[in-house]
Amino acid sequence: MRRPRIVTPELQERHGNLGRLLAIIGGAVLALSALLPWSYGFDALDGMTLMFYPSPLQIMGLVLGLVVVLGLVCSRRFPVRRGRPVTGWLRGARAAASGALLYVAIILIAIAVELGGLVNVTLGGWVALVGAALAFVGTRLVAPGPRGTLYDAHARNWLELLAVALVMAAALFGLAYALDTDDPGIFVSFLVFVGTVIAALSGLGVTGWLSAVSQRHRSVLILAAFVVAFLFPFTQNGSDANMSIATQVIIFASAAMGLNIVVGLAGLLDLGYIAFLGAGAFMAAVVSRSAFATLDIHPPFVVVVLMSGLVAATLGLIIGTPTLRVSGDYLAIVTLAFGEIFRITMINLDGEAGPDLTHGSNGIPAIPDLQLGGFNFGKAHTLLGIPLGRFSNYYFLLLLVIALIILVFTRLNNSRIGRGWVAIREDEKAAEAMGVNVFGLKLFAFAGGAFLAGVAGSVKAHVDVSVTPDQYVFLQSAFLLAAIVLGGMGTVLGVLVGAALLVLLPEKLRFVSEYRLLLFGLTLIVMMRFRPEGLIANRRRQLEFHEEDEELAERIDDQIQPSELKGATV
Amino acid sequence: MTAVDVAPAAGRSGEAMLVAEDVTMQFGGLTAVDSVNFSVNRGEIMGLIGPNGAGKTTFFNCLTGLYLPTSGRVVFDGAVLPPKPRKVVLAGMARTFQNIRLFGNMTALENVMVGRFCRTSSGPFTSIIRGPKFRREEAATRQRAQELLEFVGLGQTTDSLARNLPYGDQRRLEIARALATDPKLLLLDEPTAGMNPQETRQAEELIFKIRDQGLAIVVIEHDMRFIFTLCDRVLCLVQGKALIEGTPAEVQSDPRVIEAYIGTGQDDASELATELEDGPDA
Numbered sequence: 001m002r003r004p005r006i007v008t009p010e011l012q013e014r015h016g017n018l019g020r021l022l023a024i025i026g027g028a029v030l031a032l033s034a035l036l037p038w039s040y041g042f043d044a045l046d047g048m049t050l051m052f053y054p055s056p057l058q059i060m061g062l063v064l065g066l067v068v069v070l071g072l073v074c075s076r077r078f079p080v081r082r083g084r085p086v087t088g089w090l091r092g093a094r095a096a097a098s099g100a101l102l103y104v105a106i107i108l109i110a111i112a113v114e115l116g117g118l119v120n121v122t123l124g125g126w127v128a129l130v131g132a133a134l135a136f137v138g139t140r141l142v143a144p145g146p147r148g149t150l151y152d153a154h155a156r157n158w159l160e161l162l163a164v165a166l167v168m169a170a171a172l173f174g175l176a177y178a179l180d181t182d183d184p185g186i187f188v189s190f191l192v193f194v195g196t197v198i199a200a201l202s203g204l205g206v207t208g209w210l211s212a213v214s215q216r217h218r219s220v221l222i223l224a225a226f227v228v229a230f231l232f233p234f235t236q237n238g239s240d241a242n243m244s245i246a247t248q249v250i251i252f253a254s255a256a257m258g259l260n261i262v263v264g265l266a267g268l269l270d271l272g273y274i275a276f277l278g279a280g281a282f283m284a285a286v287v288s289r290s291a292f293a294t295l296d297i298h299p300p301f302v303v304v305v306l307m308s309g310l311v312a313a314t315l316g317l318i319i320g321t322p323t324l325r326v327s328g329d330y331l332a333i334v335t336l337a338f339g340e341i342f343r344i345t346m347i348n349l350d351g352e353a354g355p356d357l358t359h360g361s362n363g364i365p366a367i368p369d370l371q372l373g374g375f376n377f378g379k380a381h382t383l384l385g386i387p388l389g390r391f392s393n394y395y396f397l398l399l400l401v402i403a404l405i406i407l408v409f410t411r412l413n414n415s416r417i418g419r420g421w422v423a424i425r426e427d428e429k430a431a432e433a434m435g436v437n438v439f440g441l442k443l444f445a446f447a448g449g450a451f452l453a454g455v456a457g458s459v460k461a462h463v464d465v466s467v468t469p470d471q472y473v474f475l476q477s478a479f480l481l482a483a484i485v486l487g488g489m490g491t492v493l494g495v496l497v498g499a500a501l502l503v504l505l506p507e508k509l510r511f512v513s514e515y516r517l518l519l520f521g522l523t524l525i526v527m528m529r530f531r532p533e534g535l536i537a538n539r540r541r542q543l544e545f546h547e548e549d550e551e552l553a554e555r556i557d558d559q560i561q562p563s564e565l566k567g568a569t570v
Numbered sequence: 571m572t573a574v575d576v577a578p579a580a581g582r583s584g585e586a587m588l589v590a591e592d593v594t595m596q597f598g599g600l601t602a603v604d605s606v607n608f609s610v611n612r613g614e615i616m617g618l619i620g621p622n623g624a625g626k627t628t629f630f631n632c633l634t635g636l637y638l639p640t641s642g643r644v645v646f647d648g649a650v651l652p653p654k655p656r657k658v659v660l661a662g663m664a665r666t667f668q669n670i671r672l673f674g675n676m677t678a679l680e681n682v683m684v685g686r687f688c689r690t691s692s693g694p695f696t697s698i699i700r701g702p703k704f705r706r707e708e709a710a711t712r713q714r715a716q717e718l719l720e721f722v723g724l725g726q727t728t729d730s731l732a733r734n735l736p737y738g739d740q741r742r743l744e745i746a747r748a749l750a751t752d753p754k755l756l757l758l759d760e761p762t763a764g765m766n767p768q769e770t771r772q773a774e775e776l777i778f779k780i781r782d783q784g785l786a787i788v789v790i791e792h793d794m795r796f797i798f799t800l801c802d803r804v805l806c807l808v809q810g811k812a813l814i815e816g817t818p819a820e821v822q823s824d825p826r827v828i829e830a831y832i833g834t835g836q837d838d839a840s841e842l843a844t845e846l847e848d849g850p851d852a
Contacts, residue, residue, distance in 0.1 A: 408698055414713070415697035415704065416683075416690055423673050423684045430671035433634070435659035435688030435751050444694065543675040543731070557731050 015320045019141025023097065024072050026134025030100060031065030033131055034058040037123025044120065045185050057107060057186065061128055062277070064100040067200055068093045069473040071526040072142070078147055088148030090139070091203035097135040097208045101194025104132045106192055110185030147555070148205015151212040160213045164307065176235045179242045184509045214487035215313060219563040229399055234384070234391040243391035243506050251460050256483045257405045257492070258452035263481065264490035264538070265413055267425040267444030268324070269332040273476055276450040278472030279315055279458025280308035282346060285364040285467040286357060292364045292515040294357050301370055312454025315342075316447040321322050324442045348468035363468030369399070370462050394463045401459055405452050406492055412448075413490075417441060422540065476536025481518055486527060488534030490541050497535060537563045585811070587612050588663070588755055589785045592642035595628050595810075599632045602628040605642065610755065615777065615787045617801035617818070619794070621831055624733050625810040627668070630759060632667050633788070634658050635686040647754060659688055664753035666744045668790075674733035677725055678743050678796065681732050682715035685750025715750060722746040722776060738769040755786040762793055774800055798822055806830065 013018070032092050038048035040057065046055040056064060071093025080086050108125050112118045174194060181187045198507050202364040214221045236242050259273045277559075286295045299307070315338075323334045323523070350360025358364065369378030369390070377393040412418050420441045432438045461467050479502055487498020502520070506513035533542040539556050546552050590612040595603040603625045612614045620626050631637045633644055635651055635658035644651045646661055664685075673681050690711055707755040719725050722742040727735060732743060741761060748756060761777070762770045770793065777800060781787055791797045795806060798818040806813040806821055808830040814821055821827055 165776070166780060296583040375590075411698045411700065412694065416687060416692050416707070417694060417697055419676075419684050421689055422676055422680075423687075427671050430673070431665065431684070433636075433655045433665060433667075433671075434685050434747060436658055436684065437656060437687075448694065540675050543733075547605060551732055553731055557729075557734050 009143065011064070012141055015141045016143060019071055019138045019140070023093065023135050023138025023142065024069055025064045025066030026097070026131045026136070026138055027072070029065070029131030030104070030135060030182045031062045031069065031131075033124050033128035034062035034065075036127060037122050038120055038125035038128065039111045039115065040120045041115045042110075042267035044114045045107065045183060045189070047214040047472075048124070049122075056188055058189075061100065061107075061247070062104060064096050064193070064196060064200075065131065065135070068100065068139065068471070069097040071096065071200075071204070072139075073378045075145060078488050085151075085153040086146050086205065088146065088203050088205045090142055090145035090470055091148065092205075093146060093203075094139040094142075094202040095199035096196060097132070097139040099192065099199055101129075101132040101136045103105060103189060103192045103196060104128045107189050110189065114183075114185060125454060128151075142252045148208060150204065150205035151208035153209055155213075162219060163210065163226055164212060165222050172228045172231060172235070175232065178366070178504070178508075179245065181508070184511065188510045200224030204263070208520050226399070226403065226438070230396070233388055233395055234386050237386065240389040240391045243389060243395055246502070247391050247394050247398055247463055248507075249500050249503045250395065250402055250455060250502050251463065252480070253400065253496050254405050254456040254485070254493050255403045256480050256499045257402065257409060257451055257489075258449045258456065259480050260484050260490065260495045261452070262449040263484055264495070264541075265409075265418060265421045266442055267421070268442060269329075270335045270338070270446070271332050271474070271481070272319075272335035272342070272471045272475075273449070273453060273480055274476040275339045275342035276316060276453035277457040277460065277476075278342060278346065278467075279312045280454030281461040281464075281467045281472070282358060282364075282457075283308040283311045283454070284369055284458035284461040288364070288367045288461065290364055292359060292366060294359070294364070301372060301458075305455055308458035309451040311452040312457070313447045316450030317443065320443045324439060329540060329569045336474070339472075339477055343469050343472060346472075353357065358469070361469055363471075364465055365466035367461055367465050367467065370394075391463075394459070398459060398463075401456055405456070408448070408452065411494060421445065430505055432468060445461040467531070474510075479520070481523060484534075485524060486534060488536040488538055488541070490538040491534070491536050494534050494538070573591045574621070585612065586610065587647060588788075589645045590629075590633065590642070591645065592840050593629065593632055593639045593644060594641045595625075595632055595637055596640045601811050603632065603639075606807065606810075608805055608812070608815070610786045610788055612754075612786055613781060613784055614803065615781055615789065615801045616805040616806065617683065617797040618788060618790045619792075619797060619804060619821075620807035620813075622810075624807040624830075626807055627749050628760070628810075629807065630665075630757060630788075630790060634663065634757060658832075659753075662754035663746035664755075665757040666748050666759055666761060667786045668740075668763065669739050670744055672732040672738075672740055672744055672747070675731060677729050677731055678719060678735065679712070679728045680731075681743055682718050682746050682750045683711050685747040689750075689752050715739075715746075718746045719743075721749070721779075723772075730800075735801075738765055738772070739835045741773065743766070745776065745780075748782070750769060753785065755788065756780060758787065758789045760790055760792065760795055764792065766846070770796055793823075803826050 008048055031292075034054040035052050039045070040049065040455060042049050048055045048056050048058055054524075071089045075093070076087035076088070077272060078087065078089070096156060102570070104125075108118070108121050109127060111121050111125065132197025174190075178187065178190055181190065198207065200339050232246065233243060255273070255277050258276075261275070262268050262270045286293055287297055287307070289298055289301060289302055319334065319338050323331050347361050349355060349357040352360075369376060371377070375381075378390050380387050380389045381393065382388070413421075420431070420436045423434070423436050424438055424441060463473070483498035483502045484495050485498075486501065487496070506516050512519055531537075532545040543553060581705060582749070586609040588608075590606060590608040592605045592607060593603055594605050596599065602755065604696060606629060618629070632639045633651075635655045638653035646658075646663060649661070651658055651661065653662075657723055664761050676684070683778050690707045692707050694706045695701070716728065720730055722745055724739060724742055724746065725738065732740065735743060743758075745758070745761070756775070762773050765773065774796065778790070789797065789801065801818055803815065804818055804821040805815045806824075813826055813830060814824050816824075
């Protein structure tokens with residue numbers, strides 16, 4: 001399917017220079033409008049009422065405007081030279097201009113909503129809108145030029161490391177900023193800004209370069225990412241409000257990451273994955289020191305974690321053994337049913353007919369905080385003069401859990417077993433005929449994924465304080481799957497982003513939490529139509545979703561780096 | 571039609587590697603393969619021909635464990651073949667497909683590395699901690715895969731996606747992938763289908779080169795010229811039965827083979843005879 005073209009190449013040929021001029025003017029107007037007030041009332045967004053004193057959101061608009069101007073000017077100044085990596089100046093400018101238009105429009109709407117009517121938008125706001133619109137129309141009139149091929153570029157080592165550090169710092173800063181905002185308008189505008197910046201960078205070819213750099217400095221990148229994640233609680237000044245959200249994000253992301261092994265790597269559709277998380281949580285709950293715990297054994301937490309994982313894995317084996325021999329759809333139905341069976345079993349294990357293990361739908365409340373050695377997870381501790389509350393403690397523990405899951409994910413992906421999974425996804429019959437143990441590998445993915453969910457569940461039981469059957473319903477499985485599909489199947493970063501979005505959006509926007517089924521459903525439909533491989537695409541997955549697209553295959557072929565293939569032995 | 575004598579051909583290099591004894595395959599009332607006897611010796615290239623619908627592919631599937639024969643048995647290297655494709659590969663028999671079935675979104679090297687799967691055994695644990703066994707096996711797999719790519723003449727296209735390779739190269743990559751499983755016997759299902767004469771000649775050379783490594787090879791093919799220059803012995807199947815087995819020269823000159831290929835009426839000899847007499851200008 002092709003999208004209809006309003007702007008034809010002929011039109012671009014004829015009006016290219018006009019477009020260039022329009023876009024530069026538009027970008028400059030947008031950038032300068034940041035110096036003007038955008039709204040009459042100070043209450044809207046972050047107070048854009050002052051002349052010559054831009055608010056943070058206005059500065060973001062300024063940045064987008066400058067990127068448009070920069071892209072257009074540089075495309076003239078630095079034409080494409082043979083044999084040199086290409087910077088996609090015009091593509092970057094295009095993305096920035098489209099994003100800027102959306103960004104300004106959302107800000108104006110937010111002002112109108114918060115202050116009651118568009119009359120509250122002042123001249124500056126309209127100027128910004130006109131500028132963004134001019135930039136948008138202008139960049140459309142210019143032919144998009146070549147794609148960026150910066151992934152070929154090698155910079156000096158320290159420069160590359162600096163880039164990694166900058167990206168990480170930006171991530172930390174952005175995360176803290178996003179979590180700090182309680183104004184939905186600011187939150188959405190910021191998300192659009194971040195999305196636009198990423199789109200513009202990808203147009204320029206910088207994201208390609210960054211991914212090549214991160215391939216070259218893998219260990220540095222991973223270390224940096226964990227340092228950032230580790231530092232995050234220190235930016236919160238002892239407040240537990242955001243840390244509570246952060247722990248929820250990590251628990252959700254851990255489960256999604258485990259499911260990603262099953263769905264993203266082995267290509268099995270599991271609609272009842274939340275039951276494995278639940279199995280782990282219940283296991284940890286019934287042996288906890290809660291007054292309501294039903295088993296009178298209290299092994300140390302490390303043992304509990306293993307037990308939870310093993311119980312979940314055993315359930316996985318029981319479900320998987322009969323069903324994995326048949327093809328995909330059956331598995332989806334059986335796992336869907338399994339999720340329900342698990343929930344109802346947990347409700348029925350209330351002692352009325354059979355053993356009392358879970359107290360039925362009341363579940364097991366009052367699970368005490370973890371105590372590892374002399375460290376009590378329930379108490380606030382002070383580190384480096386900064387108080388860290390209960391959720392911060394769990395946050396660090398959960399970081400370890402998700403690090404483990406990510407390690408398992410990437411290492412398996414990049415091994416003999418991972419190759420077997422890809423082969424099965426590509427052509428199951430051929431894989432079998434080449435001696436790949438199809439059933440064994442599928443079962444391993446299924447039970448291994450369940451094990452990791454069980455591990456995450458055992459921590460979740462303590463974080464949540466109580467474990468009840470209605471926390472582990474089908475809808476949760478669906479959300480986990482949605483996080484994977486939205487973020488990008490088979491990727492680490494994509495699934496983390498997807499999970500963060502799916503937890504943060506309802507948390508920050510009441511509007512989203514009220515209509516979340518509708519909104520997520522619509523988002524998924526739109527994604528399936530325009531970008532089935534998810535926000536952050538795994539190259540191989542991207543190819544699988546675009547079997548017909550020869551151009552894409554050629555392009556990805558060019559980008560394959562020898563280092564990527566040798567990555568397995570590093 | 572009498573059953574063909576399957577006593578291992580004397581004088582050729584070595585003992586029988588694959589022996590099919592009275593293999594019969596029925597689907598409901600249809601007998602696709604009817605008590606076929608067949609043997610392949612070490613270091614021999616065996617051709618399997620027959621008109622469309624003769625049961626070649628069914629017979630092939632019986633050999634590779636995709637089907638369990640209704641009666642009769644297939645003995646490979648002294649043991650009865652288990653009816654599981656994976657176990658067949660482990661036993662030392664590898665195949666290629668009539669319609670190329672590569673893993674299109676993997677690189678050429680990765681495709682061949684998948685072929686090494688059944689000859690390696692790194693488990694999850696060593697893969698996760700990157701233990702010494704994993705490193706050793708991974709390096710050996712990579713090296714062997716690269717050697718095989720060079721062997722079939724694809725040493726330069728290691729990092730290309732399989733789906734981007736030209737048609738002839740895809741066929742050769744499939745052979746390299748099959749060789750990666752360390753087979754003793756290689757089954758090629760129409761290896762030159764869709765190839766131009768030059769590619770066919772290259773395929774021929776490659777198959778001889780593989781034979782010289784001591785492997786036994788079974789080839790299904792429609793290209794008669796190809797099969798008669800390539801094979802040491804040829805088996806002709808017609809309507810599920812073995813029509814004749816012998817050297818290319820014998821098979822080529824057998825009137826029944828000609829009849830089977832150009833005859834239109836079922837077994838109607840007179841009709842066929844008139845057709846042959848009338849010739850093409852009828």
